[in-house]
Amino acid sequence: xxxxxxxxxxxxxxxxxxxxxxxxxxxxxYGIITTVRMSFxxxxxxxxxxxxxxxxNNFVNYINAFTVHPTFPEVLGTSxxxxxxxxxxxxxxxLFMALLINQKFRGxxxxxxxxFMPVILGAPAIANxxxxxxxxxxxxxxxxxxxxxxxxxxxxxxDVNYYLYMxxxxxxxxxxxxxxxxxxxxxxxxxxxxxxxxxxxxxxLQSIPPTVYEAAKIEGATxxxxxxxxxxPMVSPLILTNVxxxxxxxxxxxxxxxxxxxxxxxxxxxGLGSVFSLISSLAVCLILVIVALILGKRTFYQT
Amino acid sequence: xxxxxxxxxxxxVLDPKGRPVRIRASKHNKVNRSPAGNMLLFILMxxxxxxxxxxxxxxxxxxxxxxxxxxxxxxxLFVRNPTLDNFADLFVLMGETWVPFSRxxxxxxxxxxxxxxxxxxxxxxxxxPLAKRKFPGSKLLFSIVVLSMMFSWTVTQIPNYMIISxxxxxxxxxxxxxxxxxxxIGLYLMKQFMEQIPDSIIESARIDxxxxxxxxxxxxxxxxxxxxxxxxxxxxxxxxxxxxxMFLRSEELKxxxxxxxxxxxxxxxxAGASAAVAFIIAAIPITFFLVCQSSIxxxxxxxxxxx
Numbered sequence: 001x002x003x004x005x006x007x008x009x010x011x012x013x014x015x016x017x018x019x020x021x022x023x024x025x026x027x028x029x030y031g032i033i034t035t036v037r038m039s040f041x042x043x044x045x046x047x048x049x050x051x052x053x054x055x056x057n058n059f060v061n062y063i064n065a066f067t068v069h070p071t072f073p074e075v076l077g078t079s080x081x082x083x084x085x086x087x088x089x090x091x092x093x094x095l096f097m098a099l100l101i102n103q104k105f106r107g108x109x110x111x112x113x114x115x116f117m118p119v120i121l122g123a124p125a126i127a128n129x130x131x132x133x134x135x136x137x138x139x140x141x142x143x144x145x146x147x148x149x150x151x152x153x154x155x156x157x158x159d160v161n162y163y164l165y166m167x168x169x170x171x172x173x174x175x176x177x178x179x180x181x182x183x184x185x186x187x188x189x190x191x192x193x194x195x196x197x198x199x200x201x202x203x204x205l206q207s208i209p210p211t212v213y214e215a216a217k218i219e220g221a222t223x224x225x226x227x228x229x230x231x232x233p234m235v236s237p238l239i240l241t242n243v244x245x246x247x248x249x250x251x252x253x254x255x256x257x258x259x260x261x262x263x264x265x266x267x268x269x270x271g272l273g274s275v276f277s278l279i280s281s282l283a284v285c286l287i288l289v290i291v292a293l294i295l296g297k298r299t300f301y302q303t
Numbered sequence: 304x305x306x307x308x309x310x311x312x313x314x315x316v317l318d319p320k321g322r323p324v325r326i327r328a329s330k331h332n333k334v335n336r337s338p339a340g341n342m343l344l345f346i347l348m349x350x351x352x353x354x355x356x357x358x359x360x361x362x363x364x365x366x367x368x369x370x371x372x373x374x375x376x377x378x379x380l381f382v383r384n385p386t387l388d389n390f391a392d393l394f395v396l397m398g399e400t401w402v403p404f405s406r407x408x409x410x411x412x413x414x415x416x417x418x419x420x421x422x423x424x425x426x427x428x429x430x431x432p433l434a435k436r437k438f439p440g441s442k443l444l445f446s447i448v449v450l451s452m453m454f455s456w457t458v459t460q461i462p463n464y465m466i467i468s469x470x471x472x473x474x475x476x477x478x479x480x481x482x483x484x485x486x487x488i489g490l491y492l493m494k495q496f497m498e499q500i501p502d503s504i505i506e507s508a509r510i511d512x513x514x515x516x517x518x519x520x521x522x523x524x525x526x527x528x529x530x531x532x533x534x535x536x537x538x539x540x541x542x543x544x545x546x547x548x549m550f551l552r553s554e555e556l557k558x559x560x561x562x563x564x565x566x567x568x569x570x571x572x573x574a575g576a577s578a579a580v581a582f583i584i585a586a587i588p589i590t591f592f593l594v595c596q597s598s599i600x601x602x603x604x605x606x607x608x609x610x
Contacts, residue, residue: 017432023482024448027466029447034465035454237498
């Protein structure tokens with residue numbers, strides 16, 4: 001059989017994609033399709049091995065989500081609003097940080113190591129370790145024993161207190177502390193959430209050929225012009241990438257996902273929980289499309 | 304392009320799209336900022352840096368505190384009487400585990416290593432045709448992958464458990480390794496970075512007779528080294544923190560993180576050992592990270608793009 005060039009090309013492409021595609025079909029796509037099916041059904045889980053029974057129920061789950069469930073519309077709204085506030089802050093902060101730590105200055109190795117902390121602190125293992133350490137500082141009890149925590153009446157969410165104690169240990173007056181703790185609390189969240197984005201921007205900055213900068217320098221471009229005419233256009237494709245990543249990342253920890261998780265795993269209402277997660281995913285999709293349309297026109301692609 | 308040369312004597316440069324742009328002639332041709340600006344930047348960075356380093360300082364100090372300081376209220380950041388007793392306690396506890404502690408470490412190494420290498424390879428292989436060798440349906444495939452990233456994995460746990468049972472890989476290492484290979488984020492990141500490689504460099508390799516796999520391995524991968532190292536870091540951290548969850552039931556298959564959590568769950572009596580555990584949990588990813596990130600910064604010297 002003789003193959004056309006286009007055919008050959010697509011076969012080569014498919015061979016490259018195949019390993020990923022097989023795994024994706026089994027472990028990602030199947031899960032999502034099942035979730036979609038669950039959202040239209042009454043779901044009965046018969047047991048871990050015997051599987052799940054689903055029967056069509058005429059959009060009852062969807063109607064319940066918006067009319068019967070007391071908090072879902074509100075939680076969804078809050079999640080989206082939080083996202084709209086946080087995402088631009090995270091993008092600006094991470095681009096700024098990436099630019100700073102990409103520069104050449106004395107002691108930059110240690111500075112880079114410090115500024116990479118959010119990447120590490122975001123990891124689940126470290127987050128757990130930190131939570132344990134913080135709880136110990138405040139209550140002297142490991143958070144892994146919730147009964148003890150509850151009986152002591154202490155709150156697991158001790159972020160603010162924990163900074164407060166640290167600062168008073170560094171002998172900073174208390175009135176000042178109270179004033180900055182609130183600001184810091186927000187900064188802290190943004191820093192923790194921007195680790196991946198910093199690394200992506202850094203990788204983008206590293207892929208700009210130094211010859212371009214040399215040429216600009218020879219032509220007498222100021223740092224300001226160098227940034228807006230070279231650096232910014234060259235990293236602009238990855239700004240969109242980062243926005244997409246940030247939106248997705250901030251949504252996976254948002255209240256609406258927590259709600260759908262607790263609906264499925266605490267109330268065992270699989271149908272309703274699936275609806276929550278589907279609707280929130282669709283909302284994120286919609287926002288992404290809008291953002292992509294706005295940013296897409298301003299993005300410069302190297303050809 | 305020709306207009307650019309005509310304008311060259313009037314302080315014009317070409318922007319990346321090839322349009323001439325007028326530049327302000329700076330009076331002193333110095334690229335450096337003023338001392339005041341430098342100072343301001345330094346203060347800003349010091350402030351941000353302080354908050355980034357605090358948790359690590361706290362973990363290190365906590366692991367060195369004797370019990371009376373651990374339970375002191377209000378707590379102190381810095382240790383007064385440093386001691387290594389916590390680590391000694393931890394080693395005693397490790398010796399008492401049901402399966403040897405080295406087994407937990409081996410499990411973690413297998414799961415993390417298999418997951419990271421497989422994920423980076425699968426994602427890069429798939430990203431190459433999507434970025435540079437478009438075929439019919441490649442756009443649709445990419446949209447589906449991006450769409451899938453919007454789903455929180457927490458919600459699809461039940462179907463995931465079902466499919467892993469059906470495939471018969473429940474309670475094996477594969478139950479954790481194989482799903483890690485197919486996360487959309489890897490494909491997404493690698494495709495975005497590969498798109499930035501100029502086509503000309505691939506064309507020239509092809510003209511010289513390089514096969515597809517050779518182009519991929521010797522041209523594409525070295526050029527996107529920052530990207531796949533970044534990916535390796537993320538994946539390492541996700542898998543490193545994995546406790547085996549519902550997929551690994553046999554004690555001899557559980558990863559180290561599980562054993563560590565058991566020690567931490569010991570409550571107040573084991574507060575010292577827990578602090579030592581927190582130190583070890585934090586130290587290893589930080590080390591891995593530092594090794595990788597220094598390579599990220601060395602990449603440009605090996606890259607071969609010249610336009």
